[in-house]
Each structure stands twice: as C-alpha cells, then as structure tokens.
Amino acid sequence: MIATKREVEGGVETLRLLLPAVVTADLRLNTPRFVTLPNTLKAKRKQIEGTTPGELGVDVTPQLTTLRYEPPAKRKGGTIVGSVAELVQKLRDEAKVL
Numbered sequence: 001m002i003a004t005k006r007e008v009e010g011g012v013e014t015l016r017l018l019l020p021a022v023v024t025a026d027l028r029l030n031t032p033r034f035v036t037l038p039n040t041l042k043a044k045r046k047q048i049e050g051t052t053p054g055e056l057g058v059d060v061t062p063q064l065t066t067l068r069y070e071p072p073a074k075r076k077g078g079t080i081v082g083s084v085a086e087l088v089q090k091l092r093d094e095a096k097v098l
Contacts (some may be wrong), residue, residue: 002017053060080086092098
C-alpha cells in the first residue's frame with residue numbers, strides 16, 4: 001500500500017493506493033538548497049575517502065570473454081555521378097540492378 005497527497009481545489013487530499021499504482025510528481029517536489037560560501041570552503045578542505053572493489057567484497061573479474069573478432073570486409077569507395085541518367089546507366093550496366 002502507498003499513501004500520497006495531492007493538491008485539489010479545496011486543499012490537500014490524502015490517498016491510499018494498493019500496488020501496483022502509477023504515481024507522478026510535479027516540479028515543486030524538490031526544493032533545492034543554495035550553496036553558501038562557508039559550506040563551499042568546508043567541502044574544499046574535506047578529505048575524499050577512497051575504497052577499492054576488494055575492500056567492498058566485489059568480484060571485478062570480467063564476466064565475458066571474446067572468442068574471436070573478425071573486422072568487416074573492406075569495401076571499395078563509391079563514385080559520384082553527375083546526373084540521374086548516368087546513375088541509371090551505372091545501375092543497369094555495372095551493378096546489374098535494373
């Protein structure tokens with residue numbers, strides 16, 4: 001069960017819904033905090049703690065192996081044609097498409 005509030009014309013309505021449910025939010029959901037100069041200076045002096053995956057007990061060995069890689073075959077460059085008639089002639093004679 002989920003409990004939520006929504007604004008209506010007369011005030012605020014509280015709803016209790018059974019899951020699964022679709023819930024949406026508007027832009028007023030979060031009120032951002034403004035950064036102050038003292039907090040910025042404190043953040044600059046604060047040490048950043050680092051951990052390795054081994055300290056967290058995470059296995060970082062690759063789960064996939066590449067068996068074989070074959071690059072695509074080389075293609076010859078295209079030709080720029082001057083007109084539609086020339087294109088039709090090349091498609092008919094050289095490419096045997098038409």
